[in-house]
Amino acid sequence: MDLSMVDRSPGNYLDLEDIVMSDSKIPCRSRFHLKNIDLHSVPEEFDEGKKIELPLWLAESMTEFVRHEFPKEYTTRFQSILRADPEIVNLHRHEPKYFAKGLKLSSEKLDFPDPRDTVIMLETLLEAASRRMLWIAMQASASKINQSKVECKLDDGEKVHYSQLIAQQEEYKEWKTGRTGIIKESKDRFKSI
Amino acid sequence: MSVIHPSEIEFIAEDELIKVTPRFREQRLQMITGNFGPFAPGVPLKIPIWMALNLKNRGLVIVHQPKWMTEEKLKEWLESENADNTNAIAPLHYHYREISRMLLQNCRDNMSDITEIEQLVEDIWNVRISKLKMSCKNVMKTRWQMEIPDHGGVFKIDNFTQMEVNFIRGTFLKGLNLSFVMSNKITTIEQKAEQHMLGDTTNSSATVPTGSSAMSQFTQSQNQN
Numbered sequence: 001m002d003l004s005m006v007d008r009s010p011g012n013y014l015d016l017e018d019i020v021m022s023d024s025k026i027p028c029r030s031r032f033h034l035k036n037i038d039l040h041s042v043p044e045e046f047d048e049g050k051k052i053e054l055p056l057w058l059a060e061s062m063t064e065f066v067r068h069e070f071p072k073e074y075t076t077r078f079q080s081i082l083r084a085d086p087e088i089v090n091l092h093r094h095e096p097k098y099f100a101k102g103l104k105l106s107s108e109k110l111d112f113p114d115p116r117d118t119v120i121m122l123e124t125l126l127e128a129a130s131r132r133m134l135w136i137a138m139q140a141s142a143s144k145i146n147q148s149k150v151e152c153k154l155d156d157g158e159k160v161h162y163s164q165l166i167a168q169q170e171e172y173k174e175w176k177t178g179r180t181g182i183i184k185e186s187k188d189r190f191k192s193i
Numbered sequence: 194m195s196v197i198h199p200s201e202i203e204f205i206a207e208d209e210l211i212k213v214t215p216r217f218r219e220q221r222l223q224m225i226t227g228n229f230g231p232f233a234p235g236v237p238l239k240i241p242i243w244m245a246l247n248l249k250n251r252g253l254v255i256v257h258q259p260k261w262m263t264e265e266k267l268k269e270w271l272e273s274e275n276a277d278n279t280n281a282i283a284p285l286h287y288h289y290r291e292i293s294r295m296l297l298q299n300c301r302d303n304m305s306d307i308t309e310i311e312q313l314v315e316d317i318w319n320v321r322i323s324k325l326k327m328s329c330k331n332v333m334k335t336r337w338q339m340e341i342p343d344h345g346g347v348f349k350i351d352n353f354t355q356m357e358v359n360f361i362r363g364t365f366l367k368g369l370n371l372s373f374v375m376s377n378k379i380t381t382i383e384q385k386a387e388q389h390m391l392g393d394t395t396n397s398s399a400t401v402p403t404g405s406s407a408m409s410q411f412t413q414s415q416n417q418n
Binding site for chain 1: 196198199200203294298326330333334336337338339360361363364367368371372374375376378379382383385386
């Protein structure tokens, strides 16, 4: 996913990746006593301070009624793990679009208690993303490596980058051995049984 | 992010001139890139590599091994590269990778020490690429540590060839774009937080006269002027 599209409204309105990412939930706490809230097809009441899980796109519009909190993958505890050794963390298991969601959480429409927490989160994301990118480049250029073991740890944006790097390495190897001009079967051809 | 295919860079390298000895006779050829010839049997001349390979494949020329593409020169180069861990040495030829590949594939019968040259070129490539990757890593490190280097953040890529730069282009540009997006966001949030704090401190410390007292102070200052 292109991170520059995350915060680019209305450019990201029709972006499918952004739509899927905005559907993931974040914890919120109600500011007031809320009545007849229809979140789960049944009218509910929420006391002041009660924890509610709302999708990102809804949480952004309900800033007047709720205070937002960071999901557990973006809290200080998880960030300290990410800072220590970002290459071993399985981001896909925690959040498939980890970096895009992190960037979205820094939106002005969300109201977190302390803006410094948002800055620290972004700094952690920046370091983790850069270090992981270098690690991914190293894995892509390694000759004998199990690609599926690497891919399962990556978030969606990193997977795209990893497959591009693998393709680039293949292109280079083919050029080196002079096989660029050979006509090959297209990958889109369906073989009938 | 689109990356140039290595064969496209090789296409650019094919315009380099190489020494050949023709086996045929032909008058001067007037081409867009220049005039080549006349071709006389046994009389060496320089022609572009694309023409040399075409004529070689038809058995019409003997391609000479370039002076820089010998085992001795390449060994010296490799030793100089290994001696310096951080900076790359000026290459013997800007298109050394592409030209060595083309000549070793198409003109093996005219070359000497083929195996050694192949190995040396590969070793030189690996050493230079590892230096380039280290430099890129250092640049990205300054970005994620939010440091401004002593030289103000202006980086030069010295002594690296187009093929080498293209090899790391995808990862490096993606990393830089990512760091720009994130650091812009960080700067925006920090500036807004500062403005918010400044707005709060201004309101709490200044005594702003209100209503008629403010008007009278304004008229007094006007009268004095």
